[in-house]
Amino acid sequence: MMKVRYYWDYSTFEFKMRTSKVELINYFNKNKKYAVELIDSVNRDELRVIIPQLNLINEKMKLLFFYTQQNEFLFEEVEIIPAIEHDYIRTFYEEVEISPVREILESSLLYAIDKPVECFIWERNITQILTKVLGLSASEVLHHYQDWIVYFYEQRQLARKIIRNLSDKTFKLLFPKLLVIDCKCKELIEDANLQKEFHLTSNEYLRIVNSDIDRTYFNNFLFQYETSEINSLRLQIDPNVNCKEIFV
Numbered sequence: 001m002m003k004v005r006y007y008w009d010y011s012t013f014e015f016k017m018r019t020s021k022v023e024l025i026n027y028f029n030k031n032k033k034y035a036v037e038l039i040d041s042v043n044r045d046e047l048r049v050i051i052p053q054l055n056l057i058n059e060k061m062k063l064l065f066f067y068t069q070q071n072e073f074l075f076e077e078v079e080i081i082p083a084i085e086h087d088y089i090r091t092f093y094e095e096v097e098i099s100p101v102r103e104i105l106e107s108s109l110l111y112a113i114d115k116p117v118e119c120f121i122w123e124r125n126i127t128q129i130l131t132k133v134l135g136l137s138a139s140e141v142l143h144h145y146q147d148w149i150v151y152f153y154e155q156r157q158l159a160r161k162i163i164r165n166l167s168d169k170t171f172k173l174l175f176p177k178l179l180v181i182d183c184k185c186k187e188l189i190e191d192a193n194l195q196k197e198f199h200l201t202s203n204e205y206l207r208i209v210n211s212d213i214d215r216t217y218f219n220n221f222l223f224q225y226e227t228s229e230i231n232s233l234r235l236q237i238d239p240n241v242n243c244k245e246i247f248v
Contacts, residue, residue, distance in 0.1 A: 004172040004173075004176060004236050005231050005236075006035070006058070006172075006231050006232075006233060006236075007031075007032075007035075007058060007061035007062065007064075007065060007231045007232075008031065008032040008035035008036060008057070008061065009231070010032075010231075012025065012028070012029055012032075015028045018065070018068040018069070019068045019077065021077045023077075023078075023081065024064070024068060024077060024080060024081070027064065027081055028061070028064060031057050031060055031061050031064075032061075034053075034057055035054060035057045035058075035061075038050050038053055038054055038057070039054070039168050039171050040168045042166050042167055042168055042171060043166065043167040043168065046116070047120075047163055047166065048116050048117040048118070048119075048120065049116045051109060051112050051117065052112040052113050052114050052115055052116060052117060053114070054233055055092065055109075055112055055113040055114075055233060055234070056088070056092075056113050056114050058232060058233040058234070059088045059089075059091060059092045059113065060084050060085075060088050062229060062231075062232050063083075063084045063087065063088060063091060064080065064084060065231070066229075067080045067083070067084070068080065089113065089114070092113050093111070093113075094222070095221055095222060095234075096110050096111070096220050096221055096222065096234075097219075097220050097221070097222055098111075099111075099186065099190055100190070101129070101133060101189055101190055103121070103124055103129050103189070104121060104186050104189060104190060106118060106119070107119055107120055107121035107123075107124055108121050108182055108186050109121075109178070109179055109182045109234075110182065110183075110186070110220060110234060120159065120182075121182055121185045121186060121189075122152070122155050122156040122159040122160075122181060122182070122185050123156065124185075126148070126149055126152040126153075126188075126189070127141050127142060127149060129189055130145060130148070130149075130189070130192060133189060133190075133192045133193070134192055134193065144202075145202065147202045147203065147206060148188060148192075148202065148205075148206065151188065151206055151209075151210075152185060152188060155181050155184055155185050156185075158181055159178060159181045159182075162174045162177055162178050162181070163178070166178075173238075175233075176236050176237045176238035177237075177238045177240070179217070179234070179237045180213055180217065180237050180238065180239050183213060183216060183217045183220070183237075184209055184210065184213065186220075187209050187216055188206075188209050191209075194208075213237075213239045214237070214239055217237055218235075221235075
């Protein structure tokens with residue numbers, strides 16, 4: 001089983017090894033407390049509201065860890081919190097490749113910050129999106145891309161099972177799997193035209209979408225990771241999304 005550790009899982013004692021400045025320690029504790037409260041509320045509040053807030057906290061804490069790397073201050077300590085509060089939205093989006101598909105930008109967990117997600121990507125109308133991406137009619141999509149639609153619905157069902165089993169106790173186990181499902185749905189839509197470009201059969205294209213998901217997922221990110229990013233919410237994934245024993 002993969003070991004997941006988020007920024008808010010660090011203790012105050014551990015963070016104090018990075019800085020002795022009370023203001024920064026209090027800022028760490030405030031964000032840590034909010035993240036823990038959000039995860040505690042997973043089984044009673046909507047995930048579409050919680051995840052954007054967790055991404056927000058994650059980005060602030062990621063920058064805090066980056067700016068307080070031991071013996072390597074990029075700012076004076078007094079400037080760190082204002083810099084974080086000014087930059088966290090910008091740095092969140094700068095880290096990822098921006099999708100050309102509007103529905104993905106509005107629905108993918110990769111882009112969810114601050115505001116609630118109206119509709120998760122796996123809940124989107126896949127036929128409608130493919131008509132737009134492929135430039136085909138709905139009947140053409142239904143006739144020629146039935147395998148894709150079935151695959152998308154399978155991912156939807158897996159995502160729904162994960163969400164039903166998501167709680168504060170299972171968050172570290174299941175959320176990394178949900179990120180992978182999000183990525184598979186995103187890639188199926190975003191790279192749809194590659195099938196024709198490379199003369200692939202429908203099954204060959206689906207195998208590409210479904211295989212080597214680690215590489216595919218991390219290709220969404222633009223920069224080489226700093227050591228301060230290894231605990232990021234978006235960078236800890238688990239490709240094994242077929243663990244039926246965890247589902248009830």
